[in-house]
Amino acid sequence: MACASTIFAVLLVLAILALILAKAIKLTVASSWYKRRYAKRQHYWTELTALVFEPLKRKLFADLDKKLKEVNGDVLEIGIGSGQNFQYYPHGTSLIAVDPNPYVKKLLKDNLEKAGNKVHLKRFVVASAEDMSCKGKVGVEDNSVAAVVCTKLMCSLTDDQIMQTVQEVKRVLMPGGRFYFMEHVAGSPWTLQYLLQQLVSKSRFWPTVYNGCRCDRETLSWIEQGGFEVVQSIKTWPSWSPEKYSKKHSFDWGTRLKLYIINSMLVGFAEKGKTAEEKKHL
Numbered sequence: 001m002a003c004a005s006t007i008f009a010v011l012l013v014l015a016i017l018a019l020i021l022a023k024a025i026k027l028t029v030a031s032s033w034y035k036r037r038y039a040k041r042q043h044y045w046t047e048l049t050a051l052v053f054e055p056l057k058r059k060l061f062a063d064l065d066k067k068l069k070e071v072n073g074d075v076l077e078i079g080i081g082s083g084q085n086f087q088y089y090p091h092g093t094s095l096i097a098v099d100p101n102p103y104v105k106k107l108l109k110d111n112l113e114k115a116g117n118k119v120h121l122k123r124f125v126v127a128s129a130e131d132m133s134c135k136g137k138v139g140v141e142d143n144s145v146a147a148v149v150c151t152k153l154m155c156s157l158t159d160d161q162i163m164q165t166v167q168e169v170k171r172v173l174m175p176g177g178r179f180y181f182m183e184h185v186a187g188s189p190w191t192l193q194y195l196l197q198q199l200v201s202k203s204r205f206w207p208t209v210y211n212g213c214r215c216d217r218e219t220l221s222w223i224e225q226g227g228f229e230v231v232q233s234i235k236t237w238p239s240w241s242p243e244k245y246s247k248k249h250s251f252d253w254g255t256r257l258k259l260y261i262i263n264s265m266l267v268g269f270a271e272k273g274k275t276a277e278e279k280k281h282l
């Protein structure tokens, strides 16, 4: 009997500690200290990996210039962080930036300055991609942008948030406008990489350590269900050779394992169709 009550007391203490820990993590993640730190950390990481993603981004944005001439309007980048895509944008791009973390703005401005007059920031909207209407404040209007860009955002969203984000993208795109995406997703089923991705994501280890990020996302299925007229994409495994990885961080076994786990990228675009009425006027 004494033994049972000791076990009960230990379990109760553990449950209370778990609750306190969960609350503490929630408060920390919501604090401005954490958001500032996270913005800097993301910026550091994207600079480290810029060369790895360069060939993918060149391919992804190859026809952005042509598309913007055809549809003629602003580019909206969601989850923009410090702005790592400006070198792929056409000269004279008018940009609307969306990110819920206000502390990315300073880093974004630095990168805009580096881009010179190539990219003009029309508006920075502090919002989540899954709700850009920003009720009451200036958000992003229906049918108002020619292209939406999204790189390395959806891995950190829940399934519901991804679904809502895809709907928001469709809402804000002009007819004929394009959604460009580059996301890390689940690899080919039942490979060692796939199994590791499932293990670290489903155990909640990866999301806890990397701010909600998961490596087992099937993002394409959400985009395909989004009601776009055309969806084109490829899944690819970029080369993480040490020369491509910035020398600022050691390329040790821990880093290699981490990179192996996340290294399956989805790159493509989805296009919003025109209504029958709009097609008549072409």
Ligand SMILES: C[S@@+](CC[C@H](N)C(=O)[O-])C[C@H]1O[C@@H](n2cnc3c(N)ncnc32)[C@H](O)[C@@H]1O
Pocket: 042, 046, 078, 079, 080, 081, 082, 083, 084, 098, 099, 100, 101, 104, 127, 128, 129, 130, 150, 151, 152, 153, 156, 157, 161
């Ligand atoms: C991994 S970083 C990627 C930044 C940038 N797109 C890039 O390719 O380097 C993810 C960014 O998405 C932002 N973010 C997180 N949750 C978001 C949400 N629900 N809606 C929009 N952006 C979000 C974060 O603040 C962060 O800046």
